[in-house]
Amino acid sequence: MAPLPEFSSSVKLKYVKLGYQYLVNNFVTLLFIPxxxxxxxxxxxxxxxxxxxxWRSLHIDMIQILCSFFVIVFAAAVYLTSRPQPVYLVDYACFKPPITCRVPFATFLEHTRLISSDEKSVRFQMRILERSGLGEETCLPPAIHYIPPRPTMEASRAEAQLVIFSAIDDLVRKTGLKPKDIDILVVNCSLFSPTPSLSAMIINKYKLRSNVRSFNLSGMGCSAGLISIDLARDLLQVHRSSNALVISTEIITPNFYGGNQRSMLLPNCLFRMGAAAILLSNRRRDARRAKYRLVHVVRTHKGADDRAYRCVYQEEDAEGLPGISLSKDLMAIAGEALKSNITTIGPLVLPMSEQLLFFLTLVGRKLINPKWKPYIPDFKLAFEHFCIHAGGRAVIDELQKNLELSA
Structure with missing residues (x-):
C-alpha cells in the first residue's frame, strides 16, 4: 500500500483554521441572516x-405600550448605573537619567574589580551582564558611582526625589495636569520604604489637596507596578469623575550588594535607575485624548507556595551583608504564574474559536489520550501588541517562544 500523502502538504491548514475561526466567531451573525x-x-x-x-389581532393597547416603555427605561437606568466605570490611561512619562549616570559595561567591570577582591565574582557578574540584554546606556544612581558605594538614607532619598519628581514634571507638561486635580495617588517602590513615605514626599512637594487618597506600596517586587494600576482602577470604580496618579519606581541606592554570594549578585547586574508616572482617569471627557482604555486587570498570587515565596528574598549572606537573593527556581515559578494568569485572562479576551479549541483539547486529554499535546491558544488574535516585563533576556525569550511571538 502506498504511503498516504502528508496532509499538511495537500491541504493548507492555515486557511482551514482561518475558515474555522470565521465560522465560530461569526456564528450568531451567520445564523441571524437566514x-x-x-x-x-x-x-x-x-x-x-x-x-x-x-397587527390588529395582537390587541396592543396604550397601557401595554406605556408599561413596556417604563420597563425598558427602568432596565436601561439600572444598566447605566451598575456598569463599571470606564478607566482611561490618559498619558504617561518615564524618567530619563542624566548622561552622567550612565554605566557602560567597561565602567561596570572597572568599578566591580575595584570594589570586590574576588575575581570569580567579578567574572560571574560580567557573564550575567553580557547575557542580560541590557545596553550600554543604562544608568545607576550617583551614590553607586562612588568607590566604595555610599548607600546612605540621604542618598536614597536624593535618588527617589530625582527619578519621581522628574517623571511627574514630564507628565504634567504633557497633560496640563494641576496638583489640585489629583484625587488619588498610588506609589510603589519595593525595596525603599522610608518614613515619611514616598507618597507623603510627593504630597509635600506638589502641595496636593488634604483630601487626596494616597497609598504607598512596598515589598511587592516587580509586579507592584500592575498592582498599583489595579488598585487605582478599583478606586476609580468607586469615586466618580476622578484622576489617579500612579508612580512606579525602584530605588537602587540602598540595595547595592557588596558581597560574593552569587544569588545576591544578580540584582547588581539587572537592576537600574528608572521611574514612571501614569495618569488614569474615569472622566468621559478624557476618552478622546487618552492613549489607552484599561479593559481587564488579572492578578495571580503564588505566595502560598514556599518556593514561590522565597524565590526573591531579602536577607543577609554568611558575612552579614544584606542583599536580594534571586532563587534558581525563579524562572520555573514565573512560568507557573504566567500559566495561571493566561488561563484566567484567556476567556476574557480570546475569540470563541480559540476557546472552543482549547476546551476540546482539554477534554480529549482527560478522556481519550493524556499524551495529547496541550493546545496553546493564539493570543495574537486577541492582542496586537505585547509589552513584556523586562526582568531579563531569558524571561523575554521564553515568553516569545511559548506565545509564538515575532521578534
Whole structure:
C-alpha cells in the first residue's frame, strides 16, 4: 500500500483554521441572516392586508405600550448605573537619567574589580551582564558611582526625589495636569520604604489637596507596578469623575550588594535607575485624548507556595551583608504564574474559536489520550501588541517562544 500523502502538504491548514475561526466567531451573525431573510420573504408573501390584520389581532393597547416603555427605561437606568466605570490611561512619562549616570559595561567591570577582591565574582557578574540584554546606556544612581558605594538614607532619598519628581514634571507638561486635580495617588517602590513615605514626599512637594487618597506600596517586587494600576482602577470604580496618579519606581541606592554570594549578585547586574508616572482617569471627557482604555486587570498570587515565596528574598549572606537573593527556581515559578494568569485572562479576551479549541483539547486529554499535546491558544488574535516585563533576556525569550511571538 502506498504511503498516504502528508496532509499538511495537500491541504493548507492555515486557511482551514482561518475558515474555522470565521465560522465560530461569526456564528450568531451567520445564523441571524437566514432567519431575517426568511421573515422578510414571509412578509412579502403575505401582502399588506394580511400584515395589517395580523397587527390588529395582537390587541396592543396604550397601557401595554406605556408599561413596556417604563420597563425598558427602568432596565436601561439600572444598566447605566451598575456598569463599571470606564478607566482611561490618559498619558504617561518615564524618567530619563542624566548622561552622567550612565554605566557602560567597561565602567561596570572597572568599578566591580575595584570594589570586590574576588575575581570569580567579578567574572560571574560580567557573564550575567553580557547575557542580560541590557545596553550600554543604562544608568545607576550617583551614590553607586562612588568607590566604595555610599548607600546612605540621604542618598536614597536624593535618588527617589530625582527619578519621581522628574517623571511627574514630564507628565504634567504633557497633560496640563494641576496638583489640585489629583484625587488619588498610588506609589510603589519595593525595596525603599522610608518614613515619611514616598507618597507623603510627593504630597509635600506638589502641595496636593488634604483630601487626596494616597497609598504607598512596598515589598511587592516587580509586579507592584500592575498592582498599583489595579488598585487605582478599583478606586476609580468607586469615586466618580476622578484622576489617579500612579508612580512606579525602584530605588537602587540602598540595595547595592557588596558581597560574593552569587544569588545576591544578580540584582547588581539587572537592576537600574528608572521611574514612571501614569495618569488614569474615569472622566468621559478624557476618552478622546487618552492613549489607552484599561479593559481587564488579572492578578495571580503564588505566595502560598514556599518556593514561590522565597524565590526573591531579602536577607543577609554568611558575612552579614544584606542583599536580594534571586532563587534558581525563579524562572520555573514565573512560568507557573504566567500559566495561571493566561488561563484566567484567556476567556476574557480570546475569540470563541480559540476557546472552543482549547476546551476540546482539554477534554480529549482527560478522556481519550493524556499524551495529547496541550493546545496553546493564539493570543495574537486577541492582542496586537505585547509589552513584556523586562526582568531579563531569558524571561523575554521564553515568553516569545511559548506565545509564538515575532521578534
Amino acid at each position: 432567519v431575517m431573510a426568511a421573515v422578510y420573504l414571509e412578509l412579502v408573501r403575505m401582502g399588506p392586508e394580511e400584515i395589517v390584520g395580523l
